[in-house]
Amino acid sequence: MRSALRRLLSVAEDPDAVVAAAPPVPLKEVFRRFWPYTRGGRRWLVLIAVFSVVGPAFDAAEIWLFKLVIDDVLVPRDLSLFLPIALAYVGLTLGSGILNFADSVTSTWVSERFLLALRSEVFRHVQGLSLGFFERRRLGDVLSRVTGDVDAVETFLLSGVADALYYVMRLGIFVGLLFYLRWDLTLLALVIAPMFWFAARHFSRLIKAVSRERRRRTGSISAISEEVLGNIALVQAYNRQEWEHSRFQRESLGKFRATMASARISALFGPLIDLIELTGALVVMGLGTWELTRGQLTLGGLMVFLGLVSQLYSPIRELSHLSNTFFGASASAERIIELLDQRPQVREAANAAVLGRVRGDVEFDGVSFSYPETTEPALSQLSFRVAPGETLAVVGASGAGKSTAAKLLLRFYDPAHGSVRLDGADLRELRLGDLRENVAVVLQETLVLHGTVRENIAYGRPDASGAEVVAAARAADAHEFIKLLPEGYDTLVGQRGRLLSGGQRQRLAIARAMIRDAPVLILDEPTTGLDAESGRRILEPLRRLMAGRTTIIISHNLLTVRDATQILVLDHGRVVERGTHDELLLRDAAYARLHRLHRPADDALTLERLP
Numbered sequence: 001m002r003s004a005l006r007r008l009l010s011v012a013e014d015p016d017a018v019v020a021a022a023p024p025v026p027l028k029e030v031f032r033r034f035w036p037y038t039r040g041g042r043r044w045l046v047l048i049a050v051f052s053v054v055g056p057a058f059d060a061a062e063i064w065l066f067k068l069v070i071d072d073v074l075v076p077r078d079l080s081l082f083l084p085i086a087l088a089y090v091g092l093t094l095g096s097g098i099l100n101f102a103d104s105v106t107s108t109w110v111s112e113r114f115l116l117a118l119r120s121e122v123f124r125h126v127q128g129l130s131l132g133f134f135e136r137r138r139l140g141d142v143l144s145r146v147t148g149d150v151d152a153v154e155t156f157l158l159s160g161v162a163d164a165l166y167y168v169m170r171l172g173i174f175v176g177l178l179f180y181l182r183w184d185l186t187l188l189a190l191v192i193a194p195m196f197w198f199a200a201r202h203f204s205r206l207i208k209a210v211s212r213e214r215r216r217r218t219g220s221i222s223a224i225s226e227e228v229l230g231n232i233a234l235v236q237a238y239n240r241q242e243w244e245h246s247r248f249q250r251e252s253l254g255k256f257r258a259t260m261a262s263a264r265i266s267a268l269f270g271p272l273i274d275l276i277e278l279t280g281a282l283v284v285m286g287l288g289t290w291e292l293t294r295g296q297l298t299l300g301g302l303m304v305f306l307g308l309v310s311q312l313y314s315p316i317r318e319l320s321h322l323s324n325t326f327f328g329a330s331a332s333a334e335r336i337i338e339l340l341d342q343r344p345q346v347r348e349a350a351n352a353a354v355l356g357r358v359r360g361d362v363e364f365d366g367v368s369f370s371y372p373e374t375t376e377p378a379l380s381q382l383s384f385r386v387a388p389g390e391t392l393a394v395v396g397a398s399g400a401g402k403s404t405a406a407k408l409l410l411r412f413y414d415p416a417h418g419s420v421r422l423d424g425a426d427l428r429e430l431r432l433g434d435l436r437e438n439v440a441v442v443l444q445e446t447l448v449l450h451g452t453v454r455e456n457i458a459y460g461r462p463d464a465s466g467a468e469v470v471a472a473a474r475a476a477d478a479h480e481f482i483k484l485l486p487e488g489y490d491t492l493v494g495q496r497g498r499l500l501s502g503g504q505r506q507r508l509a510i511a512r513a514m515i516r517d518a519p520v521l522i523l524d525e526p527t528t529g530l531d532a533e534s535g536r537r538i539l540e541p542l543r544r545l546m547a548g549r550t551t552i553i554i555s556h557n558l559l560t561v562r563d564a565t566q567i568l569v570l571d572h573g574r575v576v577e578r579g580t581h582d583e584l585l586l587r588d589a590a591y592a593r594l595h596r597l598h599r600p601a602d603d604a605l606t607l608e609r610l611p
């Protein structure tokens with residue numbers, strides 16, 4: 001019986017969950033963490049507290065009027081007091097209407113201000129996390145926390161607290177009145193209060209467990225949707241729709257089960273509370289009727305007493321329900337806290353130096369680095385120096401560590417040993433914003449945002465004028481194709497720029513880097529994925545972009561690297577060769593082998609062959 005009940009009121013956790021549950025956090029800690037976000041709305045909380053006192057006072061007055069109606073109008077059959085009582089009723093109803101209006105507007109304002117502050121803080125925090133966080137987490141789950149879970153925290157903190165305050169006030173006022181009326185009957189009525197408490201405690205625990213599972217499933221659903229819809233071409237091309245659908249269905253079913261368990265808990269809780277309440281009311285009614293027959297209580301007195309007792313139980317009952325709401329919402333709060341507790345791996349030093357425009361002297365000094373949770377180092381003892389305006393080419397097989405070097409230069413990660421310097425200053429001593437202001441990137445995976453062509457280019461420098469955008473596009477050889485787009489610079493490029501070709505996206509990225517006009521440039525496989533013709537077309541704009549800047553060009557197929565002042569050949573994170581193109585060919589080792597391997601493509605695309 002017990003185990004069947006337990007099964008009915010709980011939900012099994014899935015060990016292969018897409019998204020793991022956040023670590024549990026005690027309720028007190030949840031309050032402590034979120035209370036600061038109520039700043040700015042706290043004065044209004046005082047007002048809400050005042051409403052919480054006045055509201056029950058109105059209710060109590062209404063019940064008192066009811067006693068007057070029975071004892072002074074109905075029983076003596078005397079109409080003389082009817083008019084004043086009726087007017088008092090109208091006055092009370094109007095008063096409580098105004099109060100409700102003010103209360104509802106104020107509470108919504110305070111709640112929404114809180115949400116505004118919390119959501120914006122969570123977004124700012126997540127945005128500031130290091131690349132490593134995003135490389136390891138499911139984006140969809142993070143999105144569901146920033147949107148859905150944040151709302152639930154509001155329930156927890158403000159609406160919940162305001163309601164709790166209201167019920168406690170009601171409770172206080174009614175207990176006071178009842179004691180004033182009949183202290184002995186009141187004590188009797190209160191005997192059952194601990195039963196409410198025990199029931200609430202037990203059920204809150206159950207609710208918390210299923211809510212946690214529900215929120216986790218919501219995160220998983222969001223994660224799968226994001227992954228599948230974001231890679232829809234892959235899913236459709238490989239006919240994985242059924243498989244993805246079953247994955248989605250499994251998580252949805254998990255959420256369904258958790259929601260049903262939560263509904264069963266609530267559905268059982270309601271009648272149980274009713275039963276407890278009825279027990280109390282019957283005991284009081286029995287004793288009251290006995291007193292009535294002995295003439296120690298008037299009929300009006302008994303009616304008022306019973307009315308007040310039901311008013312007394314309603315806040316107790318609501319408080320028990322609220323405890324379920326609290327515990328349910330705390331599951332969301334835990335997910336937000338886990339997000340807020342993530343610390344960026346790369347942090348700006350408190351006394352970080354301000355950096356103006358640098359000359360562009362880049363140095364790696366004995367840099368070693370391993371990605372978190374990996375054993376093999378991605379870079380070992382990497383050292384090189386590029387003087388301002390020079391070009392360093394980094395070549396090597398796939399996985400050799402080339403892109404990792406670029407990530408360290410952008411300070412997406414910090415080296416475990418050694419240091420990366422810009423104009424002689426260790427990157428860890430500089431302000432992050434200043435560092436990235438000085439570096440422009442064109443990456444392997446062209447990053448294009450949903451927006452117009454103009455917005456995408458100006459992303460490199462938001463204050464750029466229209467003429468500057470066009471000039472950058474011309475220099476990137478993009479102006480011609482942009483002009484032919486349906487709405488020219490105002491054409492929307494679609495999600496991730498999918499309405500453009502690979503070469504066009506790349507030229508847009510070059511224009512963006514061009515407009516940024518940074519002294520240091522990182523080109524990570526800028527011609528990858530392009531055919532020979534498109535590859536050739538972007539070489540000239542690339543060359544214009546590189547002119548006068550310190551450039552680090554990464555390539556594993558040796559494209560565009562011959563002009564480099566220095567070439568590094570990486571293998572398993574180590575430098576195995578360094579020198580100029582001619583020196584390395586003469587040595588006839590790793591670079592020469594790579595060169596022979598890529599010669600056909602290389603011949604078609606080399607910078608040297610451009611007019």
Ligand SMILES: Nc1ncnc2c1ncn2[C@@H]1O[C@H](COP(=O)(O)OP(=O)(O)OP(=O)(O)O)[C@@H](O)[C@H]1O
Pocket residue numbers: 135371372374378396397398399400401402403404405556
């Ligand atoms: N975020 C990451 N977490 C863990 N390991 C990573 C991560 N990114 C890269 N690696 C590993 O680090 C090593 C170096 O990767 P890197 O991307 O720097 O290679 P690469 O030379 O740029 O390769 P490619 O030419 O294919 O782009 C590889 O073994 C790779 O598996």
